[in-house]
Amino acid sequence: MKTLTDLSLIAQAVIGHNRRAFDTLVRKYQSQVRRFFLHQTLGNEFLSDDLAQETFIRAWLGLGSFRGLSDFSTWLLRIAYNVHYDYLRNRKETTGLDSLPPGGEGMCEQPPLDAHVDLYQALALLRPDERTCMTLFYMEDLTIAKIASVTGLPEGTVKSHLSRGKAKLSNYLKQHGYESA
Template identity: 60%
Template sequence: MSQMGDISLVTQVVVFRNTKAFDQLVRKYQSPVRRFFLHLTCGDSELSDDLAQDTFIKAYTHIASFKNLSSFSTWLYRIAYNVFYDYLRNRKETDGIDNREVDTQWSTSQNDIGKQMDIYRALATLKEMERTCITLFYMEDLSIEKIAGITGCPAGTVKSHLSRAKEKMATYLKQNGYDGNN
C-alpha cells in the first residue's frame, strides 16, 4: 500500500468514520510499531504489545489531526515515540528498563536466542534517544530526515546519536566475544 493508499484510508476514517479502513492501517503498521517497541524495551513483548495498542488508540482518536505534512508512517511513529516517552516518564517501577528480562519466546534456535539477547543487552547500554535513533535507522530502515521528524531532533543530532550508539554497541559486543564475524 502506497502513501496515497494511506491517505485514502485516513480520509475514509475521518470523513466516513470507516473503522474497516483504520483496521487496514493497523494491519499494515502493527508489526513495525510492535517491533519498534520491542527494541526500545529490550525484548519485553508484553510491554511492547501494550505500548503498540496505546499507539493505535491515540492514532485513531487523533486521526483528524493528521495533516499530510509528513507520511502517515512518520506521523504514526511520532505517536509511538511519544507513547514510549510518556510511559518512561509515568512509570512508577523502581527497576529501570535496563533490568527487564528479555523475552525470547518467539525464537526457536538457541544460537539465535543468544545473539538476540546480546543485541538487547547492547541496546540496553544506550541512552534512550540513542536507542530510539538506532532502532528507527537500522531496524525500521527509516531515513535520518524521517527520524528527525519523529524525534523532533535536528538531522545532525540524529547522526550524532547514531554514531555514539554504534560505537557503544560495537564496544559492548566486542567485549562479549563478537569479533565482527559473528
C-alpha cells in the same frame, strides 16, 4: 482487489467513520510499531503489545489531525515515540530510578535466544534517545531526516546519537565475541 493508499484509507476513516479502513492501516503498520517497541523495551513482549495498542488508540483518536505533511508511517512512529516517552516519564515518577531492573526497562520473562539476548543486552547500554535513533535507523531503515521528524530532535543530534550508539554497540559486541568479518 485494488490496494488502497494510506491517504484514501485515512479519508475513509475520518470522513466516513469507517473503522475497517483504519483496521487496514493497523494491519499494515502493526509489525513495524510492535518491532519498534520490542527494541525500546529490550524484548518485553507484553509491554510492547500494550504500548503498540496505546499507539493505535491515540492514532485513531487523532486521525483527524493528520495533515499529510509526512508519510503516515512517520506520523504513526511519532505517536509511538511519544507513547514510549510518556511511559518512561510516568514510570520514573512512580518507581524511581533505584527500583529499575539492572540493564534497562525490563526484560521479557522468557528471553529470546542467543543473538537476540546479546542484542537486547547491547541495546540496554544505550541511553533511550540513542536506542531510539539506532532502532529507527538500522532496524526500521528510516533516513536521518525522518528520524528527526519522529523524535523532534535536530538532525545533527540524531547523527550524534547514531555515532555514539554505534560506538557503544560495536565495543560491547567486540567484547562479547562478535568480530567484524
